[in-house]
Amino acid sequence: MQVLDEASDDGYFVVVPTLAIAEAQAVIGAASDHWYHVLRLPSLRTLDLSPYVAVAVGRIAGPRLQHHPVQAPLIGPLMTAQVLHEARSMTGVIVTSVPEAYGGHEIAVHSLN
Numbered sequence: 001m002q003v004l005d006e007a008s009d010d011g012y013f014v015v016v017p018t019l020a021i022a023e024a025q026a027v028i029g030a031a032s033d034h035w036y037h038v039l040r041l042p043s044l045r046t047l048d049l050s051p052y053v054a055v056a057v058g059r060i061a062g063p064r065l066q067h068h069p070v071q072a073p074l075i076g077p078l079m080t081a082q083v084l085h086e087a088r089s090m091t092g093v094i095v096t097s098v099p100e101a102y103g104g105h106e107i108a109v110h111s112l113n
Contacts, residue, residue, distance in 0.1 A: 003095065003112075008043035015092065017047045017082040019057075047086050057081040 007014045025035070038044065049057065060081035080101050087094050093108040102109050 004038070004041050004043050008041065013043055013045045014095075015045045015047060015086065015090070017079065017086050018049055019079040019082045021046065023076055023079045047082075049082060053082070053085060056085050060084055 004014055021035075021039075024030075039046070047053075057078060058081070061077040083094055084102060084105055084107060086092070087107050093110050094102055095110045095112060096102065097112040099109045099111040099113075
């Protein structure tokens with residue numbers, strides 16, 4: 001929530017792929033009320049997974065699925081691939097507490113650690 005509050009205060013947006021929201025819910029099991037509050041914040045933008053983006057995400061995730069190491073929750077191959085795809089398409093910066101999940105790709109990553 002701090003990142004969203006700071007983004008709002010500074011006039012920026014936090015962009016979150018819908019697969020990241022799905023994986024977060026699978027791990028934390030938050031009540032629907034929590035998500036309704038978060039998803040209505042003016043500084044949050046979500047990116048739906050269109051069929052064409054799904055194909056691009058699948059291409060990125062394929063090699064990760066073949067050699068999928070045991071990783072911390074919230075960094076599954078499909079979600080990670082959508083984050084990479086979307087960040088590339090908007091020349092964005094990935095902000096994460098698991099920067100190693102995005103290694104091997106030419107993209108700016110900012111660690112929250």
